[in-house]
Amino acid sequence: MKEVARAAGVSHQTVSRYLRFEGAGLKEATRERVAAAVEELGYRPDPIARSMRTRRTGRLAVLLPGVGASGPGRTLVGAVAAARAAGYAAEVLSVGGGARERAERLAELAGSGQVEGVLSLAPTALGAAPPPPGEAAVVVSADYDDRMRGIGAPADGAPVADLVAGLAAGGHRRFLHVAGDQGFASARGRRRAYLEIVERLGLESHGVADGDWSAESGRAAVRDLPEGSGVTAVIAGNDVVAAGAVRGALERGWSVPGDISVTGWDDDPVAAYLSPALTTVAVDLERVGARAMERLIAAVHGREAEEPCEPLTRVVWRESTGPAPRVRRGGE
Amino acid sequence: MKEVARAAGVSHQTVSRYLRFEGAGLKEATRERVAAAVEELGYRPDPIARSMRTRRTGRLAVLLPGVGASGPGRTLVGAVAAARAAGYAAEVLSVGGGARERAERLAELAGSGQVEGVLSLAPTALGAAPPPPGEAAVVVSADYDDRMRGIGAPADGAPVADLVAGLAAGGHRRFLHVAGDQGFASARGRRRAYLEIVERLGLESHGVADGDWSAESGRAAVRDLPEGSGVTAVIAGNDVVAAGAVRGALERGWSVPGDISVTGWDDDPVAAYLSPALTTVAVDLERVGARAMERLIAAVHGREAEEPCEPLTRVVWRESTGPAPRVRRGGE
DNA sequence: GTTAACCTAGTGATCGTTCACAAAAGCCGT
DNA sequence: ACGGCTTTTGTGAACGATCACTAGGTTAAC
Structure with missing residues (x-):
């Protein structure tokens, strides 16, 4: 923040005001200088420092029943539990729209410094840059990765x-x-x-x-x-x-x-x-979710995840399948 | 932390060490004094300040597809979206076990200062104390509350x-x-x-x-x-x-x-x-989740939530219902 | 033309914790 | 009893933002 202040030729407090009130209460000229400096330096305020001072976290918790869900819910439950087991809090966001939109949110998130890693349970179109540039967060894609390794x-x-x-x-x-x-x-x-x-x-x-x-x-x-x-x-x-x-x-x-x-x-x-x-x-599915999360956590720690290879699936034969019908062309 | 240090007759750094390494590298006597002081004052370290210094958030994000879920998933998607719309991040935890266990986690969470509010999508046995003592977080129970107000x-x-x-x-x-x-x-x-x-x-x-x-x-x-x-x-x-x-x-x-x-x-x-x-x-269900979240947010802000009363449900008649059978005793 | 009132900008302290480094205390052999 | 070494403890600064207060510059009214 101080750098921005210096670059704009104003005090840190002025920058703070600019950020808090979106420029209201600043002279037009000042605001523009600050805006330019922010843009120039690619500055983004640190929400943690802000939380520290304001005593507000901007965070709400949602308690989910541990069982009974189906579909993505079950996977999520497993992932969340694994995160907690490793001492992490799991923040959930749902993103509508297409894969492209999702990729955008994901990149934004990874760069925000808000989280140490991102696990996507939905397809995201980030073909080009699998490992995001550098510093911030690691991204692991859902289900299993396309190199057919892992789960x-x-x-x-x-x-x-x-x-x-x-x-x-x-x-x-x-x-x-x-x-x-x-x-x-x-x-x-x-x-x-x-x-x-x-x-x-x-x-x-x-x-x-x-x-x-x-x-x-x-x-x-x-x-x-x-x-x-x-x-x-x-x-x-x-x-x-x-x-x-x-x-x-x-x-x-x-x-x-x-x-x-x-x-x-x-x-x-x-x-x-x-x-x-x-x-x-x-x-x-709980296990699938948990394992995906474990891989993410390993990646965050810079480790390779170990892959316990016990099967997570089992075929259940019920009434909707039976022997092929006798008559009908084709087959033998 | 300083208070704890004073109470234990040691420096703040010693307290910090105690917390970080669980007492390893401290003399037995010192450790006990610190432990006693911590207990006495009911002290809990502030994770935000810690994050600020260590630059680690202990937080992972999970990206959820916006659609296609069923059951609790859909409600969750709505709730998460509403939270985001209000500028909040939604942290999800799934808690297995019974309602009692869940109530415990909930109370712990509300007191931790980690979140400003808790929305439970699962039943929680906290009969006695609907509004938790005071300072920290607000709790709103799922579906709709039992006073038959709201949703x-x-x-x-x-x-x-x-x-x-x-x-x-x-x-x-x-x-x-x-x-x-x-x-x-x-x-x-x-x-x-x-x-x-x-x-x-x-x-x-x-x-x-x-x-x-x-x-x-x-x-x-x-x-x-x-x-x-x-x-x-x-x-x-x-x-x-x-x-x-x-x-x-x-x-x-x-x-x-x-x-x-x-x-x-x-x-x-x-x-x-x-x-x-x-x-x-x-x-x-997305709307149900969103509305529950809106009520939580209103509560966090100390406001009463307004209740838009448009219906969220609609009966869909399909093939599994039909006129009553003619024969069969009872009826007319 | 002076003074009050207001709007804008700056200064320094502060939130609660950890880091880097220095000082004190304990243990050992000679 | 005294250096050298390790273990334990203390001191002050730092993380990055906001808050409370103060100083300067404009505007407006008398």
Whole structure:
């Protein structure tokens, strides 16, 4: 602050006033000089020092129930708990809008000195500069990183293979994958694993339907299946998509799993209570969140994170999958 | 800190050392004197001043996708956004365990001076002392408070009445309510509203099944319905419970809504894609969270919150409800 | 033309803690 | 009993902002 004051040829107090009241109560000329100096030096006030003097933290806490959430909630719960275990407070921000907007907020945050690290549970378009310039905070991206290290490989690849292999053992030959939002690493991972395993087992894929994690995307994918496509099994990006796919099948008069099998992902609390109960992949989302946070903390400390490789997922076979139907063209 | 030093007859630096290294490198006698003084004065170090000197914040950020969550996630997103809009940072902690444990953490937090307010999205057993002693932080409890002011009345009472009234218009006479965890104000509110409307319209209630928001509680409630109970409509605490109730009905060979109607609550992303699609109450959870946060902020500022009374809920009629079955005893 | 009133800018102290360095105290062998 | 060494304690400055108060410069009214 003193530097700014010197650069503007005024006292530190004047700078303080400029910052507090946005220039109100300053002569036009002075204000401009200060503004210029601030701009010039790229100065940003330190909120901590301010808090110290004013005794106000500008911080509110939100208490979340430890259980019962689904989706991002569960991951968040795990992440928050891990942060606390390591002596950190976790500050949450939700950012609407696109990946670009999010990347902006993230960069701003990392540079603010307010936090030591940022964990993003949402895709962020910061392709170019993975490690932000230098001093401030470390950024670790969600799910798992794209180098397929970390939680990635064990957590995401295997289950798709298990699902497809299990269905193939039931006689299924032709598959459809309804992918999730490809901005998410998990969606990309599942897609890749799907293509690989179909290839490896010599099965047929009717293709990959691009989805956005929504039930509607699942329903639409099944609705748009051409008559006689030969698809007898749908691998949905998650349980919500799977519910939509089941709905789509029923609307076409197909029975699940009689005519077509459907699999989900996440083991949503309702998955077991749908009709038919959904075959899905149970994921220990709390653990996923905790592990992501642990990686962030390791990065903040300049360490490499160790990777305990116990699996976080488990395939749960339920009623929405069954043997391939006898009649229907294709297959054997 | 200086006071502690004086009380212990040592220098402030010694106290600092005691706090930083937990007494390592201090003579036994000195350590005890300092410990006693700390205890005596109820002294707690100020993390902000510490941050100021050490340049470490002990704070990590978690970026959450703005949309797509369900359950507590959506409410959280709204709350966080409202906090930010008011210039606050929202710190999230999830607390497992019971309501008592949570109340403890909450009190600790409120007294720590770390935050200016605490918003609990989970039930907390702090019956006795609603406004915590004095100086530090303000606590506002979740959902809506029990004085039925605030978000409560418009958000929770009305829809149950609409649901029951709508079903009654379809000929339903005998109802069952599967309540949510009674620790939650929202569960209590729905329960109360249910009993009121049944009474008011002169209908019959088979009773209220105590649940815990789980699908299993819904399934169990329907499974345990005695043969010939006359119940033709189930008001479930939320969509998850409703899904369980539907499942339970199907398992008994009942058709939904042919033999029994079921309603949910929350308009979960999958609700519209179940079979039958679930009649439910769409709730603007982001708004609920935002409003709770606004009330907290108003309290922090010592103001009363204004209550914009636009409704946050809307009944969505879908396939899981229909006219009462003709045959079956009871009713008319 | 003087004085009061107001607006703007500057000076030094202060918030509560840790850092860097210096001083005192204890332990040892000779 | 006295240097040298290690362990324990004390002193003052510093972190980066705001607060309380004071000084100078304008404006306005008498």
